[in-house]
Amino acid sequence: MVVFLVWLLWPADPTKREREYRAETACLLTGEKGVADPDAAPVWAGMQEASVVTHVKVQYLEVSGPQTAENAETFLASLAQSKCDLILTVGSVPVGALRATAARFPSVHFVGIGGGSAADNVSVVSVDGPDSARRKTKELVASLAA
Template sequence: MRRWVVAAAAGIVVAGAVAAVVWWPSGDDSGLPPARARVYADFSACLLTGGQGLASPGAGPVWAGLQDASGDTRIKVSYLTASGPATEANYLPYLNSLAQRRCDVILTAGEPGTSAALAQAAAHPAIRFVAVGGTGREGPNVSAVRVTDHVRGDVAETVRAAARAAGR
């Protein structure tokens, strides 16, 4: 019995030594990919979409433009889908949610989001509103982007300009 206990103890010691060698950090982590952390600017642009999210009419190119602007300015971008009926009254709570999240720029693509943004712009003077494909009405804190073949680039440049104006 005593030999069995000694043999078991020796086996545990050998297994522990092998485990230590296998798990001991070698100091050479060149096989690991580099860290991919991204530091964002203190600036955010938020898109309010229709009930189909990014598949909503006109939302795809606007989202692509936001991602382009984020890529070279490091601003944060996000979107929120307004579910329910496509009415200005239904879009208002979603728009106000983006305002409460302190989005620096709020973009809308088409109606009724654009009407809701125009209705709320005066109540949120510190927020820049960008109405894509809306009625073309502008104000002190409202920019209109016409729907053309260059919507993606126009949106990206409008958001970049807003970030620059804010010092970001």
């Protein structure tokens, strides 16, 4: 009985660093170089910075195989079907897949970073270099927590 009480009253593990995330998820689609691509790296950095502050989940997926908009549509649809609340695209191939894919998923918000054309559920964010891309992406992801 004494052992049970000691165990029950023992303080929680202070080294435990479990992080509780919000229900919202922001996703990024990149070209074949993933987040190592010079255009994608600052976007991913902004997403991670926003996640630390807001606890919004972030993830990315890179287009593998032929680097065409048609092939990228499959990967973009995969993110939309995996319940991403906000899907960001960066690079000519992922951005090229935006319009066709977004039309199939009207309840998902898509964003073309640095390119694309706006539509009902597609926004386009112009950036002026890596710092601008990081900052604007951080603001977009943080808006999910608002």
